[in-house]
Amino acid sequence: MSTLPTPPRPRPVDIIIPVYKGLEETRLCLESVLATLPAADGLIVIDDHSPDPALVAYLKDRAAGDRRIRLLHNPENLGFVGTVNRGMALEPERDVLLLNSDTEVAGDWVARLRAAAYADRRIGTVTPFSNNATICSWPRFCQDNPLPPGLDVAGVDRAFAAANPGLSIDIPTGVGFAFYIRRDCLDEVGLFNAEAFGKGYGEENDFCRRAHHRGWRNVLAADTFVYHSGNVSFGVNQERLDSAMRQLLALHPDYRRVVQLHINQDPAQNMRWRAALGILRQSALPVLLFVTHNHGGGTLSHVHELAKALEGRAWGLLLTPGPRNTAVVTLPASLGGDALPFDLEQDWDGLLDLLRYAGVNRLHLHHMLGVPERLLDLPEQLSIPFDFTAHDFHAGCPRVMLCGPGSRYCGQPEERALCDACLAQAPKTEAGDITSWRAAMVARLSRAERLFAPSADTANRLKRMLPALSFRAIPHPDAQGLATNAPPPLLRPCGTTEPLRILVLGALSRAKGADLVEATAREAARGDLPLEIHLLGYGYRPLHRARGRLTAHGRYHPEEIAGHLERIAPHVAWLPAGWPETYSYTLSEVMAAGLPVVVSDLGAPPERILGRPLSWVLPWNVDASTAAAFFGRLRAGEIPASPEAPALSPQSTPRVDFYREGYLAEVFPEKARARLPEREIGELIGQALDRAGARRRRLQCWGDLKVVRQRIWRSLITLLAHPSLFPLVSRIPVSFQERLKRLIKG
Known part of the structure; x- marks a missing residue:
């Protein structure tokens, strides 16, 4: 009868820290190690002929004051590989733990790494999680990450220890910033290859692949986190990286394939999730759940912007409908922003448990379009209060934009029969009649603690449709930045033969003015007016170029706008919307760019440009001939440089600092959670x-x-x-x- 082999007895370990540059980073590293060093383990610090006299002096003084430090000095610079090889050869009966001098450690990190190393007879190397460790990185996989706001190394490490106790996964290679090697593995595989990898980079990857081919396992210890500044002490340059990769591939031709396979499978994803949820759970900050549709646009922009504005004061989880009857939970951006889908039937209880475990104690509903009833009922399921923001008019009309089947503003008729007749036409909506629709919305939204609208115009229109509800006019968070940081608009004069370049930004539907823009360009061509319209975006259909008077520049990313504006050099921006926009991030973009602007006299835009110089208002139903004539007179300097926006009463003037000052202060959310064992x-x-x-x-x-x-x-x-x-x-x-x-x- 066969018996299982006796597990090897854990050995003491020598922590080996090679040092070359980075006085402050080295000081933080040594102090954190000394504060956590087990009594039976050793600390070897090797000065690799540092060129920094202050650093050398610090090492000598620190070692003289603490007998636990064994300080060695290389008579000449050996580089990282030669230095750690020297350290690994000193005590042949001990394991080794290579630690970069730009790291910080916390808690019983050594004990956890040692436990991971001896969890199996054939585990040879162990690497912890870190913020800067490629395939062992957190919160974003394979990226360099800052620590989340308000968190320190000890707090993050505690979350990992609590979330993933004793858990590990196999990885194709360890990462050398904090690299535990069992002595029996080191004896069999040999030291690092100094001949091939010179001053450093690639040596631990080569060691791990050599170990793997001899039957040893390389693992990630999921219960340990070590902070890593990155490339401070020894540093790397691109030439060395390229050379090391060539050497690595020459020795291990399958290296890239096995690493890419690991990245594609990402087996540590759930462990990163568990740690992130643990951070939410242990945090003293409120945890908010933002629920919205999955159509993107301005609604999602606001949600991300709100989460950013609250960073360091609250956590924001995002929940949206997903494909095939799923709900997608997305972590806060500072915790990785990773998303996972939960089946609304099979995993409903698991989703509720996750939200309770994370400590969600307030929900903010941002849209109900296409959101399953189960998600809308989460406040009752979790026994938490909720707020609602109206980003359009869906709560009062299933047409959403107050436009009928012809994509034209309906004028908000008082006669409900007219609304019912509109809803009966194609394209069909999810509502039967407007009365039932609005009654259902009032029944749900009357349970909200706070109702927000991004403009006074929106709040007033919703009040007309839903008189039982009262919405507060609260501009989006970017309004405060625009109020204090946006440059004053400047209208550059046109040269004698230079056309007036008109910028139209965004994706244009019929309701957003695509047909009007095209017709205005045609009118300019017909009348030979010195006008050019530049659509930075695209239309709902191909738009006629009107003999070069209309240029569509196509899709863009927000970070590309400045470059496009530099190339186009527009004189004025035009927002030709034919529906009462509730806020308009497009307007925010052009205001931030310091452009003069022309808007329709409908919705939030005229309210937002009130008092802004070089800003004008056109009728929302203006015809192309009038629009072209207006821009022609603007080019000729015949238009007064002042807005024609309606005045607002002091009571209805929105408060632009609300999300930074009052949003949390009003409700003082408590961290009361429904906990399970x-x-x-x-x-x-x-x-x-x-x-x-x-x-x-x-x-x-x-x-x-x-x-x-x-x-x-x-x-x-x-x-x-x-x-x-x-x-x-x-x-x-x-x-x-x-x-x-x-x-x-x-």
Whole structure:
């Protein structure tokens, strides 16, 4: 009868810290190690012929005052590889723990790494989590990360220890910033390859692959976190990185493949999630749950902006509907921003447990369009209060933008029969009649503690539709920055033959003025007016170029706007919306750029430009001839440089600093949580995260198909935008274009 081999007895370990540069980083590292060093373990500090006299003096003074430090000096610079090889050869009966001098450690980190190393007979190396450790990085995988605001190394390490006790996973290679090597593995595999890797970089990867081929395991200790500044002491340059990678691939041709396979599978994702949830759980800050639709746009921009404004004072989890009856939970950006889908049937209890475990104690509902009833009922399920922000008019009208089937502003008729007649027309809405719709909305929203609208205009319009509710006009967080930091607008004069360049920003639907922009460009061409319209974005259909008077520059990312504006050099921006916009981040962009602006006399924009120089208002239903004539007179300097916006009463003037000053202070949320026993909830969270991770991988396949469809649609749009095809495209009914779009994009 065979017996299992006796597990090896854990050995003492020597912590080896090579030092070259970085006095302050080295001081922090040594103090943190000395504060946590087990009595039976050793600390070896090796000065690799440092060029910094202050650093050398500090090492000598510190070692003289603490007998636990064994300080060695290299008579010449050996580089990282030669230095740690010297240290690893000193005590042949001890394990080694290589530690960069730009790290900080906390708690019983050595004991946890040692426990991971001896959890299996064939574990040879152990690497902890860190903020800057490629495949062992947290919160964002394979990225360099700052510590989340308000957290220190000890707090993060405690969260890892509590969230992932004793857990580890196999990794293709360790990372050398904090690298535990068992002595029996080191004896079998040999020291680092100084000949191949010279001054450093790639040596631990080579060691791990050599160990792997001899049957040793390299693992990530999921219960330990070590902070790593990165490249402070020895540093690396691109030439050395390239040389090391060539050497590594020459010795291990499969290296890139096995690492990429690990990255694709990302087996540590759930462990990062558990640590992030642990940080939320142990935090003294309130944890907010933002619930919204999955259509992106200004609503999602506001949610991200709000979370950023609250950073360091509250945590914000995001919950949105996902594909195939899922709800997607997204972590705060400072905790990685990772997202996982939970099946609303199979994983509903797991989702509730996760939200309770994280300590969610307030919900902020940002939209109800397409949001499953179960998610809307979460305040009752979790026994927490909630707020609601109206980002459009969905609460009062399922048409959302107050535009009828022809995409034209309806005027908000008082007669409900007119609303019912509108809803009965195609495209169909989810409402039967307007009275029932509004009654259901009032029943739900009357339970909210606070109702917000991003402008006084929006609040007033909602009051007309839902008189039982009162919305507070609170501009989005960017309003405060614009009020204090936006440059004053400047209207540059046009040269004698220079056209007035008009910027139109964003994706233009019919309601947002696509047809008006095209018709105005045609009018300018017909009248030979010195005007050019530049659409930085795209239309709901290909727009006619009107003999060069209209240029569509296509999609853009927000961070690219400044570069585009520098190339286009617009004189004025135009927001031609034909619906009462509730805020308009597009307006924020052009105001931040210091551009003069022309807006429609409808919705929030005229309210927002009140008192702003070089800002004008046109009727929302202006015709192309009038618009072209207006811009022609603007070019000629015939338009007074003052806004024609309606005045607001002091009572209705929105408070721009609310989200930074009053949003949290008003409610003083408590950290009261519905807790389950720690071990039970930990197991439930682990199971829920495991299922969610598997579901995410399945949905990625579905997402890949969606990307292909998006590319086909964009290619078709580009083709149809060609001027030679315009006569044909203009004859295709819009309804058919929409059906074709839905067919291709799925």
